[in-house]
Amino acid sequence: MTFAPAGSNLKLSMGQASELKNELIETGRLLYEKGMLAGSDGNLSAKIDENRLLISSSGVAIGQLKSDDFVEIDFAGKQVSEGGKPSTETAMHLTVYKNRADICCCLHSHPAYATSFAVAGMELSRNILPEVAVFVGDIPLVEYAPPGTGAISDAIEPLLAKNDAFLLKNHGLLTIGKSVKEAFFKHETVEHFAKILWMAKQLGNVNRISDDELKRLDQLRQKLISS
Numbered sequence: 051m052t053f054a055p056a057g058s059n060l061k062l063s064m065g066q067a068s069e070l071k072n073e074l075i076e077t078g079r080l081l082y083e084k085g086m087l088a089g090s091d092g093n094l095s096a097k098i099d100e101n102r103l104l105i106s107s108s109g110v111a112i113g114q115l116k117s118d119d120f121v122e123i124d125f126a127g128k129q130v131s132e133g134g135k136p137s138t139e140t141a142m143h144l145t146v147y148k149n150r151a152d153i154c155c156c157l158h159s160h161p162a163y164a165t166s167f168a169v170a171g172m173e174l175s176r177n178i179l180p181e182v183a184v185f186v187g188d189i190p191l192v193e194y195a196p197p198g199t200g201a202i203s204d205a206i207e208p209l210l211a212k213n214d215a216f217l218l219k220n221h222g223l224l225t226i227g228k229s230v231k232e233a234f235f236k237h238e239t240v241e242h243f244a245k246i247l248w249m250a251k252q253l254g255n256v257n258r259i260s261d262d263e264l265k266r267l268d269q270l271r272q273k274l275i276s277s
Contacts, residue, residue, distance in 0.1 A: 073230045075115045081159050082113020092159035093137035107134035138198035145203035149210040153226045155233040160222035163244035168217045177259045182243050183267040186215050186236050194219040215240050
């Protein structure tokens, strides 16, 4: 699905809203199949329009989502559809959308390699793989905040303006995007990067991209963002 640009009058028909649910269901399945979550781990959401969003219900298995496993809420956090309760991480999702008008999807899971770096308190620096530097950018390590509280929102809010991926200490990974597909690709890229870095560390050496090359890659990233 292609979302309308930020600032446009985004409004989905019933058919498009159903398509959006299907895209989130497929994304949840992929996250599960790729080993990025277990049981009822994780949560995901996407904008319906400027006033509403879909978010996974609390306690559901993200890898086995069904159409009625989503809750529709407004941007004040008020539930406007029948069904289960919104995810316990709803505040985190709302903080993203309120601070980034360009973002249409948030994905949060607990991928093993990325989360192992979060647990170890080790950063995933963008100066190792060109693909990460260009397509993801910085991946800040966010201080631990108790899940299901407003503390996570407070921790990520100062970092939202310039970042699309967040490593949450002792918790997991959050990626955001202008579409469901973009948020998923960033999620997948970060986890793949974490696995490569973990393996390189076992081999005993990690070569890093030079500062000059990193500047060139950053310029390329800015061109892609502004295009």
